Amino acid sequence: MSIEPATLPFAARADRLTGSEIDSSTSLLQRQTHDIVRLAMGSPAAEAIPSEVLGAIAAEVYAAGAPTFDYGPTEGEAGLLDQLERFTGTGRERLLVTAGGMQGLDLVCKLFVDPGDVVAVEAPTYTNGSATIASYEGRLLEVPVDEDGLVVDALAELGDALPRPPKMIYTIPTFQNPSxxxxxxxxxxxxxxxxxxxxxxxxxxxxxxxxxxxxxxxxSLVSLSDEAPWVLGVQTFSKIVAPGLRCGWIEAAPSVIALMIAAKQCMDTCSNVPAQLLMERFLALGEMDAHLDRLRTIYRRRKEAMMRSLAASLGPLGATWTDPGGGFFTWVSFPPPIDTRELFEAALAAGVAYIPGDAFVTGPGSTDSLRLCFASCTSARAELGVARLRDAIVARYNPA
Ligand SMILES: Cc1ncc(COP(=O)(O)O)c(C=O)c1O
Structure with missing residues (x-):
């Protein structure tokens, strides 16, 4: 007897699993055979990943025998928690090691979002964050962002107008993704x-x-809140060490951490032990400050070069863009009739990948914008990518 997948008795939440266009772009790009400048995914620069040092440490970690390959404590390897205490200045009772930032977002939503709960988010916001909220059947209340970040007055007005105010506010307050x-x-x-x-x-x-x-x-909001239990921080080593390690952490009140440990135990038992041991030893080298200084220099240069490329190639087309003080992304907006969703295939064919703006909002909107990651590619490659984008726009819309 053959059963059509569509007739399977799915849980209601299966309908709310939207996935992430950002993550799907990794597979999409892997399938392409022509040269593409990758300005889509928020990956670190290859030279920003300390792969040689990590490789050397990995050899030691993998040679250390059975404990490396055993289950570990759910809250995190003791040695990594020691290092995290030093790195963050936070006591271990407020820390939980996670499988990257994404697991942190999932655990927080698992604990606080019931079906129908309203969660305020920035518009635009990080697609995977809003998708995680939606996967727990939360309802998104989108709040505009301006030069100073989330418009808190607008949030107050929108939230106060609801029968019940938002239960959670999801925010990326610093060098926001994607804006x-x-x-x-x-x-x-x-x-x-x-x-x-x-x-x-x-x-x-x-x-x-x-x-x-x-x-x-x-x-950070966590540090400003004086350890208030209603403020939770999700952090990750993905952008500052290596995303493939899938190593991050949550900072929260000890009683909330205890609940998250219970939630994580029925999710993945513990985070990947070899990856944690690697991170522990990397932090123990005591070179994190110098490493971060290097990254800031690499990314500042790349951001500045991206600003120059945008001014040269897209400025004449009437585009505007943000000039971030840190992080990985700039948000580029175009005048009508340029539609970044409609343009996407042509841009890909022309050899440049970006994330269309509508991936960062629910429903229609933001198709006049797109997100570019200036961190991953060298400045020369990014310049080529932006020039290809300009050519794709000119070919399609032939602006005067
Ligand atoms: C705002 C934001 N939150 C969370 C994440 C996820 O981090 P991780 O790769 O560590 O899961 C990212 C990654 O792009 C991000 O930009």
């Missing part, structure tokens, strides 16, 4: 006060805060 914007210090205070008034949880997703090009960004 590159940073929430000002004043707004950070206002956001925390608003969340407290609503009794809402703040989920601060902060993969890029350590990658400031000049000076330092405002303090």
């Amino acid at each position: 590159g914007k940073t929430l000002s210090l004043r707004r950070r205070g206002e956001l925390l006060a608003l969340a407290e008034r609503w009794g809402a949880v703040v989920l601060e997703d902060d993969p890029y805060g350590r990658l400031a090009f000049d000076g330092s960004p405002p303090p």
